[in-house]
Amino acid sequence: MRSMFSEEVKNSLGLDLSGFKATIFGDSAIYLSGVGGIKDFSKAEVVFYLKKGTISIKGEELEIKKICAGDAVVCGKIKTFSRT
Amino acid sequence: MRWGRGGLRKNKDFFKNLSLFTEYVYDGRNIDPLINYCKKKGVAFFNVRRTGEKTVRFSVKYRDNKKFFAITKELCYNNITKVKDKGVFYPVLYLFRNFGLLIGVFFFVLIAIISNDFIYSVEYSGSGEGLKTEVSEYLSSVGVKKFSRFSSVNLEKLEDDLVANIDGVSFVGIRKEGNVLKIRLEPSNSQRDLVERRAELISDVDGVIESVKVYSGTALLSAGDTVKKGDLIVGGYAVIKEVSVPVDVLATVSIIVTEEFTFYSPNDDDEDRAEVLAGERAGGAEIVALYTEKRVSGEEYVYTVKISFRHVI
Numbered sequence: 145m146r147s148m149f150s151e152e153v154k155n156s157l158g159l160d161l162s163g164f165k166a167t168i169f170g171d172s173a174i175y176l177s178g179v180g181g182i183k184d185f186s187k188a189e190v191v192f193y194l195k196k197g198t199i200s201i202k203g204e205e206l207e208i209k210k211i212c213a214g215d216a217v218v219c220g221k222i223k224t225f226s227r228t
Numbered sequence: 229m230r231w232g233r234g235g236l237r238k239n240k241d242f243f244k245n246l247s248l249f250t251e252y253v254y255d256g257r258n259i260d261p262l263i264n265y266c267k268k269k270g271v272a273f274f275n276v277r278r279t280g281e282k283t284v285r286f287s288v289k290y291r292d293n294k295k296f297f298a299i300t301k302e303l304c305y306n307n308i309t310k311v312k313d314k315g316v317f318y319p320v321l322y323l324f325r326n327f328g329l330l331i332g333v334f335f336f337v338l339i340a341i342i343s344n345d346f347i348y349s350v351e352y353s354g355s356g357e358g359l360k361t362e363v364s365e366y367l368s369s370v371g372v373k374k375f376s377r378f379s380s381v382n383l384e385k386l387e388d389d390l391v392a393n394i395d396g397v398s399f400v401g402i403r404k405e406g407n408v409l410k411i412r413l414e415p416s417n418s419q420r421d422l423v424e425r426r427a428e429l430i431s432d433v434d435g436v437i438e439s440v441k442v443y444s445g446t447a448l449l450s451a452g453d454t455v456k457k458g459d460l461i462v463g464g465y466a467v468i469k470e471v472s473v474p475v476d477v478l479a480t481v482s483i484i485v486t487e488e489f490t491f492y493s494p495n496d497d498d499e500d501r502a503e504v505l506a507g508e509r510a511g512g513a514e515i516v517a518l519y520t521e522k523r524v525s526g527e528e529y530v531y532t533v534k535i536s537f538r539h540v541i
Binding site: 182183187206207209211213 | 272
C-alpha cells in the first residue's frame with residue numbers, strides 16, 4: 145500500500161518519496177531513514193553518509209540512540225540540522 | 229513505528245529485542261568503520277556516545293554478541309571491553325548463568341514451604357492447662373503430635389472433637405503460630421470447683437494460731453490460741469437452724485511455731501552459720517523471728533538459736 149502511494153505521488157507530482165527522510169521531534173531527537181554509515185560523530189556533531197552527500201546534526205550531548213540498517217535515531221540538544 | 233501488514237509483528241519484536249543488551253567500551257578513534265560494517269551485517273548499535281576524547285560507549289543486543297565478536301575479530305578491533313549485560317530480562321539471564329544458584333533458591337523455597345508445615349511443638353495455655361495430659365493423649369490417638377503436619381489437621385474440627393471427648397473441658401482454642409501448635413483450654417465449672425476436701429482440720433504442730441480462715445466447716449479455735457499437735461482446729465460440720473450438718477472442711481490456718489536449735493562450733497563467730505542451719509531445720513518455712521545466744525563450754529562454743537516460723541495448714 146505504501147509503495148502504491150509512493151508510485152502515485154511520483155507519477156502525479158513527480159516527487160520521489162524513497163530515499164533519505166528525517167523526522168525531528170522538538171529539539172531533543174531526530175529520526176533518520178535512508179542513511180548510510182557514520183562519517184563522524186562527537187558530542188557536538190554527528191555526520192551521516194547519504195546516497196548523495198552527507199547530513200550533519202549539530203548540538204550538545206548528542207548520542208546515537210540507535211543505528212541499524214538504514215535507520216538512525218539521534219538524541220540530545222539538537223541545534224542545527226543541515227544537508228551537504 | 230510502522231503499521232500495516234507485518235508492522236504489528238515487527239513492533240512486538242522491537243520491544244522484545246530491547247529487553248537484553250550488552251554494553252561495551254571502545255578505546256580508540258576509529259569506531260565509525262566498525263559501526264558502519266556492523267550496520268551492514270545487521271548488528272544494530274544503541275546508545276552510542278562519546279565519554280572521552282578517545283572513548284566511546286555503546287550497546288549491542290545480547291543476541292548479536294556472537295556476530296559482533298566475529299566482526300571485531302575480522303576487523304581486528306582489539307580494544308573493545310565488555311562493561312556489563314543489562315536490560316529488563318537481565319535478572320533472568322543471571323539466574324540461568326548461575327544455574328546452581330537457581331537450583332539452590334528453588335530448594336530453599338521448597339524446604340521453607342515444607343518445613344513450615346510441620347509441628348515442632350505443642351504448647352498449652354489457659355485455666356484448663358492441668359488437663360493437658362488427657363488432651364495430649366487424645367491428640368496422639370488421632371495422629372496429632374510432634375513432626376506431624378499442619379496440613380493434615382483440621383484445626384476447627386479438632387477443637388470440636390476435644391470439647392466433645394475430653395471431660396472437664398468447656399472451651400478449646402487451637403491456632404498455628406509458626407511451627408508451634410498452640411492449644412488454649414478452659415475447664416468446665418465442675419473442674420473449677422475441684423479442691424481437696426477434708427472431714428476436719430487437725431494441727432500437726434505445736435504453736436500459736438496466727439489466723440483461721442474458714443470457707444466451709446466450723447472454727448473451734450481462733451487467732452491467739454495456743455495449739456498442740458493433734459488438736460482439732462476446724463470441725464467438719466455446720467450448724468444450720470440449730471441442726472448440725474456434716475460438711476467438707478475448706479479452711480486455711482496459719483500457726484506460728486517457735487523452736488530452739490543448739491549447735492556446737494570451735495569458732496566464736498559462727499552465729500550466721502548457726503542461724504542458717506536453724507532455718508534449714510525449720511523446713512525452709514517463712515521465718516518470723518530469730519534470736520541467737522552464744523556461750524562457751526569448755527573448748528567450744530554453744531550456739532542456741534530460737535526461731536519462730538509460720539506454718540500453714
